[in-house]
Amino acid sequence: MSRNVPDWPPVDVEPVPVHPKAPQAGTKLGPHYSECFGCGDEVPTGLRLQSTMGDEHTVHSQFTVTAAHQGAPGLAHGGLLAAAFDEALGATVGYQLRKPAVTGRLETDFLRPVPVGSTLFIVGKLDGMAGRKVYVSANGHLDAEDGPIALRARALFVIVAVEHFTTHGDKDAIAKLSASSQKRPDLNP
Numbered sequence: 001m002s003r004n005v006p007d008w009p010p011v012d013v014e015p016v017p018v019h020p021k022a023p024q025a026g027t028k029l030g031p032h033y034s035e036c037f038g039c040g041d042e043v044p045t046g047l048r049l050q051s052t053m054g055d056e057h058t059v060h061s062q063f064t065v066t067a068a069h070q071g072a073p074g075l076a077h078g079g080l081l082a083a084a085f086d087e088a089l090g091a092t093v094g095y096q097l098r099k100p101a102v103t104g105r106l107e108t109d110f111l112r113p114v115p116v117g118s119t120l121f122i123v124g125k126l127d128g129m130a131g132r133k134v135y136v137s138a139n140g141h142l143d144a145e146d147g148p149i150a151l152r153a154r155a156l157f158v159i160v161a162v163e164h165f166t167t168h169g170d171k172d173a174i175a176k177l178s179a180s181s182q183k184r185p186d187l188n189p
């Protein structure tokens with residue numbers, strides 16, 4: 001059965017200007033926020049995604065599926081896999097642009113079941129920009145960097161002002177994040 005994949009990016013785009021202080025290829029990217037469900041190390045049932053800068057506008061992330069992530073018995077929940085991609089795509093945008101951005105749209109193709117115990121190797125790639133809109137996509141390979149593709153995702157991130165978080169988020173948590181990010185050159189603009 002054929003699957004129609006829409007044109008991507010859906011609008012004319014410019015190349016994304018990667019920040020001159022973006023981490024070098026091979027740099028391991030720690031959690032951007034310790035309480036983040038996607039990458040935080042203080043969330044016991046979180047996804048604990050681990051990301052590394054890659055070459056050519058890519059970020060490589062790994063996510064191991066545990067029993068806490070099930071939908072059907074023994075298989076990862078689809079929405080949770082989409083969350084893993086949101087995180088991987090967000091890291092691809094955030095660490096390369098070093099500007100705050102939020103997911104505006106995320107679409108996911110589920111190509112193969114992902115069993116508990118397996119690891120997804122996700123490669124996120126910047127595809128282009130149009131004003132504040134950043135287009136980014138990713139493939140998720142099952143159990144090896146060159147394993148079969150189990151998921152594909154495409155997303156639009158929208159660059160926002162810091163006020164997006166201070167207005168709508170938790171001010172105490174933002175203060176904590178801000179204090180901890182002082183020690184992280186990769187998180188400072």
Ligand SMILES: CCCCC/C=C\C/C=C\C/C=C\C/C=C\CCCC(=O)SCCNC(=O)CCNC(=O)[C@H](O)C(C)(C)COP(=O)(O)OP(=O)(O)OC[C@H]1O[C@@H](n2cnc3c(N)ncnc32)[C@H](O)[C@@H]1OP(=O)(O)O
Pocket residue numbers: 032038086087089090091092094095098099100101102103104105131132133156158160162186187188189
């Ligand atoms: C302080 C310095 C920080 C430095 C940062 C450095 C390092 C960071 C490092 C690492 C970060 C690492 C990892 C990140 C991890 C995780 C990622 C998770 C991300 C999330 O989990 S984040 C939560 C979910 N996310 C939301 O909670 C967003 C809710 N939402 C809104 O807050 C607004 O909705 C918003 C802001 C999206 C837009 O609002 P707005 O008022 O600012 O702008 P507007 O509506 O005009 O949209 C502008 C243009 O985007 C187009 N557009 C918008 N949405 C569209 C859609 N759905 N489809 C097609 N086009 C769309 C419009 O059509 C227009 O296009 P045009 O310009 O062509 O007219």
